Amino acid sequence: MRWGLAILFLAACGDDGGSSAIDAATPIDMGVSIDAPVDANPNMPSTLADTGLCTNAACTTYAADVRVYAPQYELWSDGATKKRWIYLPPGTKIDTTDMNYWKFPVGTKLWKEFTRGGVRVETRFMLKVMENDATPGAWFFASYVWNTAQNATTEATPGGMQDANGTQHDIPMRAQCRRCHDNTPGRVLGVQALSLDFQGATGELDLDDLAAMNLLTTNPPGTAGAPRFPLPVNNGNGAVDKAAYGYMHGNCGGCHNPNSSIFATTTLDLRMDVTKLSSVTVMPARVTTVNVNGTVGGLTGPIVKPNDTANSVLITRMNIAAGTNGRMPEIGTEITDPAGLAALTAWINQPP
Structure with missing residues (x-):
């Protein structure tokens, strides 16, 4: 797990799923244009x-x-198998001054490969070309479509592609990629302290590796071999909490966080915060959902109602059919994640 001066990540937008009347690439009210301009890099x-x-x-x-x-x-992509890589230019470091939101050096590259039914369908690519992440054009996004022979790729158009390579996988519009990635300061969703704070089963890059290789401007607390940011435990149900908070962090927190453009009207904070791990009672996903009212289908009710999943808006919205107003996640998936749904159900039903 030791290596030179490179790391790799892949963007997490788009879907990989089943059929529906309205495809995940073109959801209702998604707020993007199919005519979004090409990233002219x-x-x-x-x-x-x-x-x-x-x-x-x-x-x-x-x-x-x-x-x-x-x-x-991990982001749910309708059961797609994914591989991810990252590259850092030689001599650079990730700015981890804010451990919640890392800032990557110019020249950083990230990739994510999607396989559907054993067929490679798409590899997504991110490239940083300007220092200030908020500057338009600081990051460029592209998707590469695999051919039927699986031996070459071509760049997808900004409008994306439905049913790529004869599968039910849809390549997202470039504006959809930006819709998620632009809602987090560093633009990168999967390479972060909490997401990498574990020992990978097959030797993947982790937080300990980055610290040992001197690739972080500020190292995380704690010691190697143990969680640097241990999660709080509620009544001994640490596994239940970790599964639920982790699911929301990876699948919802990219958009539902205080830095998001939608936070002014939807004050959900579903991203874990390294400064708010002292107790489950201060975790943002709990504070902003449990017995807090939300609206779906014109009906208002608690986003999370303890021991009552049938009347929890969070569960209701996950179960809305793909392509229908109110469904969450709104883009990038057409099939409800059974493991994610089970994790949230167990969390809601556990003793307070």
């Missing part, structure tokens, strides 16, 4: 092989300076 390669990830067109061998990673709180 003259350095954006036309094929995946030219991005620096692979050494051949089929991407069966990888560059020596990229590293596989896998967040412990």
Whole structure:
């Protein structure tokens, strides 16, 4: 798990799922235009092989300076199998002054590969070209579509693609990628302190690795081999809490956080905060949902009503059919995540 000067990540927008009358690539009220302009970066390669990830067109061998990673709180993509990589330019570090929101150096690259039914359908790519993440054009996004022979890619159009490579996987519009990524300060969703604060099962890059390799401007507290940011335990049900808070962090917190453009009207904070882990009673996802009213389908009720999933708006919205107003997540998925639903159900039904 030790390596040179590279790490790799993949963007987490889009879907990989089942059919519906209105596809996940074009949800109702999603607030983006299918005519969104191309990210006009003259350095954006036309094929995946030219991005620096692979050494051949089929991407069966990888560059020596990229590293596989896998967040412990994974975004649900309708059951897609995913691989992720990250690259950091030599001599650079991730600015971890704010441990909740990392700032990546110019030249950072991230990739995420989606496989559906054993068929590679898409690899997403992010490239940072300007220091200030908030500057328009600081990050460029692209998706590369795999051909039927699985030996070459072409860049997808900004409008995305439905049913890529004969599967039910939809490549998102570029504006959809930005809709999620622009709601977090550093623009990167899966490479962060809490997501990497675990020991990967097969040697993926983790928080301990980054600290040991001196790739962080500020190292996390604690010691290697143990959680740097241990989560609080409620009545001995630590596994229940971790599954639920982790699911919301990875699947909802990218948009539902105080830095998001939607927070002014929807004051949900479903992202875990390293400064608010002393007790479950101060965790943002609990404070902003439990016995707090929300609205769905014109009906108002508690977002989370303890021991009553049938009357918890959070569960109701997860179960709304894809392509229908009120469904959450609104984009990127067409199938309700059974494990995520089970985790939230167990959390709501546990003793207070």
